[in-house]
Amino acid sequence: MRLDGKVVLLTGASSGIGKAMAILFAKEGAKVIGVARREDKLKEIAEQAKEYTGEIVAFEGDVSIQEDINNMVDFAINKFGRIDVLVNNAGVMDNFEAIADVSDELWEKVISVNLTAPMKVIRKVIPIMLKQEKGNIINTSSLAGLYGGRSGATYAASKFGLTGLTKNTAYMYATSGIRCNSIHPGGVDTDITKNIKPNEFGMGRMSKGTSNNPRSGSPEEIANIALFLASDESSYINGASIVADGGWSAY
Secondary structure (H helix, E strand, C coil), X not given: CCCCCCEEEEECCCCHHHHHHHXXXXXXXXXXXXXXXXXXXXXXXXXXXXHCCCEEEEEECXXXXXXXXXXXXXXXXXXXXXXXXXXXXXXXXXXXXXXXXXXXXXXXXXXXXXXXXXXXXXHHHHHHHHHHCCEEEEEECCXXXXXXXXXXXXXXXXXXXXXXXXXXHHHHCHHHCEEEEEEEECXXXXXXXXXXXXXXXXXXXXXXXXXXXXXXXXXXXXXXXXXXXXXXXXXXXXXXXXXXXXXXXXX
């Protein structure tokens, strides 16, 4: 078991990449606190994990609310006594708007979930990891956090910010036994774009490069990368931006 007994706090755990991570981590022996707004979905996953070596504990919470962040971290400590791995996976998409079409409402929503929330969760967890003298943080970013044309302006800004936060955290706490890395998926088959209303101009510009994408990835393929980063096998990897896009950005 590659995560035998490790305590993992995972946000955005109810679907897509987060669900795949939760299931894989539990299979590998982890005790996973899965956080999401859809408690019913979390409970389904937790029930599924009963056949695994590890376990998934459902925690209903919204990462854009400070009280929920405090409660989920406190819950993890009260139940398991530590947090070995934090995975900031919760995220929302924009509508592919270029900056001229970005509304204040959309900007605040996307930045709140994709950047401010990870900052606040990390800020809450770091003192715990410092006390433990060990910790591991994984942030789910995006190709849009490395390249300018893979999303709208708001999503790109949020993910570029998350990339910077990852690298700064990695460097600042590298001598304290704490690692922090980010995963940058390309196109993955999830429902993150299910409810968006694509901006005609922005979508048109963004789609100019999609013909270079060899294929879409699966949530399980991204979860496998997270498993490696969460395990001690990646002990020398810190501050890395790991791209998983099937070769899309190699062009």
